[in-house]
Amino acid sequence: MKEFNICIDIDGTITDPYYWLSPANRYFNRNVKPEQVTQYSIDQILGVSRKEYIEFYNKNKFIMHDREKIRGDARNIICKLFNISNIYFVTARDKDLEILTYNYLNRYKIPYDELLLLGSPYKVKVAEKLECDVFIEDSPENAIQLSQSGFKVILLDTNYNRQVSDDNVFRVFNWNGVYEIIEKMLLQSKVV
Template sequence: MKPEKVLTIGIDIDGTVTSPSSIVPLMNESFGRDLRYEDCYEYNLANVYNITDEEFDKWLDQNGERLYKEAPVHGNADDILRAWHPHFKLVYISAREDRHRDVTINWFSRYDIPFHELDLIGSHDKLSAAKKWGVDLFLEDRLENALQLSEALQIPVFLFDTPYNQGDLPSLVHRVTTWDEVQEKIQLLSMERTSV
């Protein structure tokens, strides 16, 4: 009998494992605004804050370390990821740059969040990394990524519901609001795989 393949879960970090609202207070502080997380109706915060992409890139370059260090955990992601670690392969694929590896690993360590692989690709195009690691499903908060990954790889993507990722979803993209909901859906998926 063939050994059962371990489920490989691709996981975005910012807005998925970290709270999606964590960037807003820092940007308000820097740009003298008083926006709420609910006001962030699109992923490109340069548009939301009425600044140029270059200004946002410069801001992130200067504040990324602080943002990644101070971000709170998204709900009970830490508990669920600890429970998954012995059973699934956890591969974090993030648009963070590799120069933020230390602050990222320290943050994971502080919250006791386990991982098997940590791929900081410095780009929002996660397709080649997802292929490289052979992910079976993906957890994401950016709508464009969810659509691209589900279509190109024909895998389920769980999209965490945010003000900036609204829109119609294809059948492989599942909108979720909590980590508990993801846990339930992945348990069902695992049972389906083992019963095949």
């Protein structure tokens, strides 16, 4: 029986963090580059109202999420981790994206134990319920909330989360870095 519980966000974590940028640039007639995305509030990056961005997102979310590219080595590392731990995908996506999300994970042959679509960015209660040992995330707000609630967080580096610094947050630049940290955690847990 696997005893180590890994919670993983989806958008920007297993997928390209700037998946929304090209369609948003076309829709709003902008030319924002990934290096200009230095904060998590997409509407502010694009210079549009929150209402305008939500309208764009609701019109385009099925196509955007279906076409998201997977991050390099994410699938291979998750497959390795699945052999030694429980994998829970915990996403802020709304329930109306449930079938699309199952299909996406299946298309890329990504193994997991459970998929939870919260419809909210707040993930602490679910992490507690799942007895999460480590949470893999890209959102700066989620990383801080989880860290301050006592969870270890592996933060995949992006232009919009560089300001995050906390004792429980481990920054990595790719999925190989994720594996290295989890491997150390597993070794330490066997020693204790």
